[in-house]
Amino acid sequence: MKVYRSFILRLLRNYLIGSLGAVFVVGTVVMVSTLQIPNIQFVRLLAIVLISLVFMLSAEWVAFRVQLMPIRRFFVTTERHSKMQMDSMYEKIHRFPGRTIYRIMIPHLLGFSLPAAGLTLWMLSRGWVEFPTFYVSLAAACAILIAVMHALIEYFLTVRAVRPLLLEIRRQGKQQFGIEPSLDGRVLVSIQRKFQLSTALIGLFPLFLFFLATFIRLQYMDPEFAKEYIVWAVLVVVLGAGFALVGSWLLIRDVRDPVADLTKEMNRIQEGDLGRRAPDLYADEFSALISGFNMMINRLEMRQERNRQLLQSYFSTLAAALDARDKYTAGHSMRVAEYSLLIGKLSGMNEEQADLLYKSALLHDIGKIGIPDEVLLKDGKLSDEEFAIIKTHPVLGENILLQIEPVDAMADFLPGVRSHHERYDGRGYPDGKAGLDIPLFGRIIAVADAFDAMTSDRPYRNGMSHEKALMILEEGKGSQWDPYFAGLFIDEWRRQQHLQKPSEQGIS
Incomplete structure (x- = not known):
């Protein structure tokens, strides 16, 4: 695949840049500028470098192929990938830059250092090169430092190199499954870890390299002074390391804090809280980021409202359309919703639940849209067959709401719509549920629906008084209606009537 081939070419280019910079430019130049040896010995040392490079490249090529094998298999195969395979590969590619560090620090470092050290010691023993043996230890330390810097450079270059692969997997996931693979907020490599290691190494690398080069140079100029120089140089390196670590800590804190603030605010928004804004406490680019973030929240809040x-x-339009079929039941759905909301608040419902209850009550009779006019609008008493048709409206209402997309948008309203004609004693319809098996919204709407039905006028009868309807509700507590919710409604209605009587008497 084209994107994979482009990725391989970019990796090879990055590797050549890092290797040339780390091994030849740093290693060879330092060796040339510090070691004072005859040209023939320098040629022999250069041969050691080249031979060691062959070992290093061979070892790293094996490790490189092993690391690339799963990625190559994924992109080269013509088989259709499952969603699980895409998610797994998406994560593996994100981890690939980190594995690059291991490839360089193990096959790369050992593949170069061990042959180079062995060949150098062998040539020293044969007298083919002449310099102090402990220089080999210094060279090994320098090789470790160079490998670390190479790994750092390679890591950040590889992070950019893998992005086309990630974009391709996201494209395939969107095309095949309608969902783009994602880490879903998981942190595989923390910013703090990257910044601390990177800034510390950047600060220490030139300092330590200067220390090694100067020490070797002083060995030729004044060996005694070179010994004194070690103590002074070690102190300087330690102080430099301290400054590098403190500086990296300060830098990462300056980046970490605003990122943590934004993450906290995003988690809060994910929970549905749009009431606050992220504090703009920064004077750098984070100020623009936070300003844009707060603007996004403003837009989300406006859209949500x-x-x-x-x-x-x-919901109100649906309820009004239903009530418009029968002038005698006009406003029924709205009144039932108000009564239901009253009961819900009396029972201690939170705002979210109370809103769902209100909407469920508005739609409780939506199934009557499917009832024929000759049955629904009949003036006289219904026959058994006609009443059986009427009794289908809770199930019809549920089926109507199930047709609305997305399906989960109506899920909270289905129980109340289907069960508002269930009885507490189990003799209701459509499912014959009893007691607490009846959904919560169904038990509340049943009380509100019955009260409004009893107190509203019909073609064949006038509505009864509120007090008489309350007495019927009281008699039916525990048999037809939930005793708790019926009791709340009765007590509150009578309490409000009691509060109204003194004012009415004062007016008269």
């Missing part, structure tokens, strides 16, 4: 208004209007 508009959606809420549209949804509320949608």
Whole structure:
């Protein structure tokens, strides 16, 4: 695949840049500028470098192929990948830059250092090169430092190199499954770890390299002074390391804090809380980022409020359309919703649950849209067959709501719509559920629906008084209606009537 071939070419280019910079430019130049040896010995040392490079490249090529094998298999195969395979490969590619460090620090370092050290010691023993033996230890330390810097450079270059692969997997996931693979917020490599290691190494690398080069140079100029120089140089390196670590800590804290603030705010928004804004406490680019973030929250809040208004209007319109079929039941759905909301608040419902209850009550009779006019609008008493048709409206209502997309948007309203004609004693319909098996919204709406039905006028009868309807509710507590919710409604209605009587008497 084209994107994979481009990725391989970019990796090879990055590797050549890092290797040339780390091994030849740093290693060879330092060796040339510090060691004072005859040209023939320098040629022999250069041969050691080249031979060691062959070992290093061979070892790293094996490790490189092993690391690339799963990625190559994924992109070269013509088989269709499953969603699980895509998610797994998406994570593996994210981890690939980190594995690059291991490839360089183990096959790369050992593949170069061990042959180079062995050949150098062998040539020293044969007298083919002449310099102090402990220089081999210094060279090994320098090789470790160079490998670390090479690994650092390679890591950041590889992070950029893998991005086309990630984009390709996301494209395939969107195309095949409608979902783009994602880490879902998981942190595989923390910013703190990257910054601390990177800034510390960047600060220490030139300092330590200068220390080694100067020490070797002083060995030729004044061996005694070179010994004194070690103590002074070690102190300087330790102080430099301290400054590098403190500086990296300060830098990462300056980046970590605003990132942590934004992460905290995003988690809060994910939970649905749009009431606050991220504090803009920064004078750098994070100020623009936080300003944009807060602007996004403002837009989300405006859209959420508009959606809420549209949804509320949608429910009210459905209820009004249903009530418009029969002038005698006009406003029934709205009144039942108000009564249900009253009961819900009396029972201690939170705002979210109370809103769901209100909307469920608005739609409780939506199934009557499917009832024929000759049955629904009949003036007289219904026959058994006609009443059986009426009794289908809870199930019809549930089926109507199930047709609305997305399906989960209506899920909270289905139980109340289906079960608002169940009886507490189990003799209701459509499922014959009893007691607490009846969904919560169904038990509340049943009380509100019955009260409004009893107190509303019908073609064949006038509505009864509120007090008489309350007495019927009281008699039916525990048999037809949930005793707790019926009791709450009865007590509150009578309490409000009691509060109204003194004012009415004062007016008269």
